[in-house]
Amino acid sequence: MIALYYYTLAVLLISIAAAAGCLAAFVVTHRQTYGWAAAAFALYFLDVALVFRTDFVLPHRKVSCIYEINSPVESVALGSCLLTFFWLVVANFLGKDHRIAIAPPLVFACGSLAALLLVPGGRWMEFTFFSMRSLSIIALLTYLALCYAVSEDPAERAHMRQHCRLYLAVWICVVGTIVWNVYFQLIHDWESGSPLPFLPERNFAENALLLCCAAHAWRRVYRALHLRYEQPPRYAQNDRRSTFICESATSFGSHYNLSPREIEVLCLILLGHDNRTIADTLFLALSTVKVHVHNILRKSGCSNRADLTRRFWHSS
Template identity: 25%
Template sequence: MAEAWRFILLLIPLIAGGISIFFAFRLMKRYRIAFTSSFFYYMVFLYIFGTYSLAGAGILEQLLSRMEIDLKVIHSARLYAIFLGIPFLALAKFMFLRSITEFFQKKPATTFTIFYFLILTAVFVLFGVYMIRLNYFDLGEYRDFILLQRWVFIGFIWATYLFAYLYILFFSAEVSDLPAKKHIRVFGAWYLAFMVLCITPLALSGYHAIFRQVFLVVFLSWHLIPILFLTVYLNKYQEPESTLPDDFETSLLAFTEEHDISKRECDVIRLICRGLSNQEISDTLFISLQTVKDHTHRIFVKTGVRNRVQLSNMIR
């Protein structure tokens, strides 16, 4: 009976994680904006780490225990599985932080990117060096290293999601649309809850094996909830990429004359209706991002709309 429950607790997060990737992929295809693309790759890298390094390490431990392999060999196998998954974890967290910045039409600073990967590379190298010390020179204790690795992982989770939440709080203050601001902050709050629900069972995993399984369930399954809120947000505030109707230019011309829209503002509206983000409009029209935002603000004032979807619906 215990084996059946362990299998179910292992199967649930793997299936839920796969479903999360599917929905993230649909969002990326429907809304071709930088944020959804980065979020999709975050899900993919996180799933690889979760299945290979976390679930894989647990399965390996169970199999080797049944074969009555020496405990040091079992610990070593677990650590190797986690060690090889560190690059995927580093990429996953970076893509998450990148997606949050892109949510606000920004990009991670180059200095931050360099610093981030330098730190993670150093951790990866130190992890490998300690593994060599343990396996080939028998220096140190496996239990101490496993405990250290666990708390470093907890600190990494804490730093990543707390930073993301504070970033969302700070930059969402600039969002004038109150419903949109609410959705953005709720999305961040779900990931703050994810941080807490990951850290708690992980910190307790040394007391009972069930806590490791609970952690894996949360680590891979939780994303279905913020993806739901993200879907609601995008459906309401982001026009999906689409081809324009045949009579679009006629409708746009009548619309611009009615609302005294300038030629450049007309170009911006055309690209908005195609589903392009502010950054993509900036690149297409060869103007600065701030200029795009200024044009968009003036368009909203002239037409009395509050978001892109309302603007597109007025023309179509």
């Protein structure tokens, strides 16, 4: 029991640390994706904290109460808010209208309430109630897959591919969550089997999903803060494509030992500007821009701009 207690504290700590990191990135970069992610991790902290009302406040529960759903109202409310922030993260990430985040939480809330009111009490009610979260995440993952499949923008597809490991990890964790629920809520005999130190509504596979998301968030936060420390933005970037290209160009330039000025020129090359436009944008002589372009091609081992663009998108 004491190990489970410290495990729960660790999950809470990871949740709040991820929220703090995302909040710091939001303050520095002003990118809404980090703000929504910070809110999601903070809400998951509250969601996990509900366990103290059951596992630790009332540890000696009767077997007849095993399948009672504890804090159903809070669980539905927090789950709906979590889904809202998840969809807001995705909407901001893809540049979609934020209104797509309205319907999924409402469907989740209606499904959860239907499970409470329409499914007979016991194993199946608990399984149906807690499976709503997994089904909602599957719907979100399916939406992302469809967006990737129909997109014809190489920048957007490359942007999405940067997160493919997280995408696969979330799929694995969601499947694990469903398998966990099937075993501990439908198969395991809690009445005659050996007693376990947790209730069937607890799901450690869901905690693993949090760990995957938190690790990915910390990695992105570190990269965002490191880029701002090494090279603060010198001009506004008002669209997602420009932001992605300029951030990726910094890593690309570091790999090929490009100077800060050459990285700026590289960004504008990738945005489709010719030498004259680059010279006017950066207030440089045309001959200076030509020298920078020559050095970029030489250091990257590319023969022309088209070859450079292909190599950049391949590395991204």
